[in-house]
Amino acid sequence: MIDAVVVAHGQADVTSRAARSIRSAGVVVQSLTIVDTAGDPALTDLADDATLGATVLPCPDNPGYGAAADAGVDLGQAPLVLVTNADVWVHPGALDELARALEEAPDAACAGPLLLNTDGSPQDSAFAFPGLGQAVSDLLPVPARVRGSRLNGRLWSAGPARDVGYVLGAFMLIRRRAYELVGGFSSVYWMYAEEVDLCRRFWDDGWRVRYVPVAQVTHIRAATTSARDIEMLPQLYRSRARWYRRHSARPMASAAIGLMWLGLGVRARLPGPRREAYAAAQAALNLD
Template sequence: MTRMAVAVVNLNTREHLRVCLRTALAAAAREIVVADNGSSDGSLEMVRAEYPGVRLQVHSENPGYGAASNRAIAACTSPYVLLLNSDTEIRPGALEALTAYLDEQPESGIAGPRLLNPDGTLQPSCYPFPGSLAWLLDNNTLSRSVGVVPGLRDLCYRTSPHDRARPVPFVKGAALAIRRTAFDEVRGFDESFFMYAEEVDLCYRLGAAGWEIHFAPVTDVTHVGGASTRQVRTAMAIEHYRADLRFYRRHYAPARVASLVALHKLNLVARLVRDSVSLRSARADRPNVAEDLAAWKRLLLEG
């Protein structure tokens, strides 16, 4: 019997959750906890009818991803927990492979498997911390939308290889194999991060406590991405921006925070220019672009 439980946080992703749970059972999961953050799409009814052995935690109001994860992990009795987004699919043997990896790497507090897109292509999942040069090159409007520095973005990916196991600053939170002793030592996710950067903050604190974060391509996990957040796209973009700034202020020196906030403001200006031009296009999705413009203006006025 595997010593790794599965915990899943869900919000209105019934069909993805159905597949996620099916693959978890096919991978011989013996302990599965689903934390539901207030779904209204029939997710609860589906789990109760089709997966009666799954332990269901029902939150009438959305406490945030980190808070829901903390509660789901606390309910698990296994020494290891694979925390999954609801839009993921794991492979047979995944739990055994990740359990063996954590057994063999006692210094690893978290191991992140390799993530794949639905078409089978690689989904990058190990990164430098926010605020580093590589992070800034990969997370700005000029790089992503205009393509001014595509060569530099490629360099960032080449310096973060996804073909071998190794310690990394942090791994993407879509699939995290967690050692409970390490997780409990740092008191889990910081629940002030409602959505985004909660795994970055967790990995940072684990590293500060002496644990390592490992990229562990001993199994692959398919990740659709954005199944919950695309339902409220602009609101989540705002939350992503705020989460990055919260991370900076929590962990970096004031002078570095000030410079990073200034760079983020410049990026917002670039988004304003881009979307203002886009709004004048006959092919523009005018309601969405207008909503984005209002969001960027609001964020520029924030501290």
């Protein structure tokens, strides 16, 4: 039995498609909660759709992805909890495969699928925890093959199910007991890095994290945030800096944040529409 929590910020049509794909995925979904962080009347109307069987939980003040997910999780009691973005659709059998992986590994806290682009190509779905390379790879003119490699924490998408540092927060099947033992998502991450933090705490508490590529989910990459990409850049780097401070030794955290500060400073001085956003992101590194 699974409680499903869909965190949505507007986009009622996309959210409805995600919810329907969850309902038709094959596994028994005990409850389906849509957490509305935008106060969108169109999302509220989804609660009236008897074929969907969803509860809509309004959070119009937008507490952030992790806090919104926590609010939805608190409404259920099933032993497994699906936390997902609204910009996904679940392929047949995917939830069954993830649930089976957790059943076969009782010391695993969560499992994530292979995420696909809308054209069927694979997305980065499994990761090692951030090191120095990940701190600056997005800011340097490195080849795409390097940015998508282990040097940047990306783990090969194909192959058998295996342990990984963390899976992408866009779609995570989580064991409720493990979730509750570590305290759920941390509200200090308003957006970005909340799943990295959660999985780090799972590992620190003795749990494993599984990547199950036979389970497949299509993900419209950054469908909610792409329209505000420049606005969200400072939040991205603030969350990254916060993660390093909380989960790395002080020398590593200082080095990683220092490299990000230098890289963002250089990008802020180059011509282009993101100059101000890079400058704001550089300043955001020092907000904690």
